[in-house]
Amino acid sequence: MRILEHSGEPLTSAQIEALTGWSSNTIRKDISYLGGDETGAAVGSSSGYAPEVLLPAISRALGLDRRRKFCVVGLGRLGSAYLNSGTMEFGGFELAAGFDTNVNRTEILKSPVPLYPAYKMGEVIGRFEIEIALLCVPAENAQAAAEKLAASGIRGIVNFAPQVLTVPPSVAVRNVYVADELRALAIAIN
């Protein structure tokens, strides 16, 4: 979707293949399942797929057409970096709040969104209808923070802490481990 966002021109399935590595056959088949746009018009033409038609069709099909809110939990170096990343990083998701157990941080840090002490998680997440958390706490605090988030009604966690999380099935987790990325590269270049 990033590719489509950055392309002003219609893209053919062959061009998308060159950019993504997915076969143009798969791309054409997948896109055909989308049906048309909201008016029923086809998403493709002989010159390719027009980003302004294809993007909303994909978003609707995946449930991405609703702007969802997320928060940053743990405002150390990594958490503050994400707090101040700017909207481009977040592809349409809305940063709504930050949390830290350290009240010095929540009071002093520069931030584009309000910051709260961790004990207010339940109240703030409910009130703002925050659905997703970027979990940026140290590994040893990650499980406890994840449990607190689950109890606060969070539905998804992007986990940056190098720690496997155990959460209720109602909470989806995506792990981003730099060490795993380094290992994957080491194996690829072996």
Added chain:
Amino acid sequence: MRILEHSGEPLTSAQIEALTGWSSNTIRKDISYLGGDETGAAVGSSSGYAPEVLLPAISRALGLDRRRKFCVVGLGRLGSAYLNSGTMEFGGFELAAGFDTNVNRTEILKSPVPLYPAYKMGEVIGRFEIEIALLCVPAENAQAAAEKLAASGIRGIVNFAPQVLTVPPSVAVRNVYVADELRALAIAIN
């Protein structure tokens, strides 16, 4: 491997399944391909797989037994966060240097490793035998930086910039896009 590192006790394939979601069958089969440890001793016993035997066997099989060096390119908020993350984040890989086009940053930033202006990339990467780069520059500079890294002999890039990179086939790329993780969660909790 993180699970094994943090477990002092032998783990059964059923326990590994509970932690990873991979089936215990697959786990047993994959581990059987490792053969034994360097003395030929089996990696498992009736009480499970002993981390101190299994980990080195996996590492050898994947070519992870060599300590590889990496650098951080782009010392804004995210890059400096990784610069100061500590070794636990990097699972045995060695942070060797940081680079930025902004000489103010390379002169002033607090860092556990030497920092260099970007124009020294070729020389430093060759001298230190750095193999992998964490690419933390803004999206609009990512392609140029990746080309510079490729020309400097880098072999793998973990790309944090929300930008698709075009690099020579000799360079492996892993993309870490927060927006994609958020989207994946939004789809999962739809």
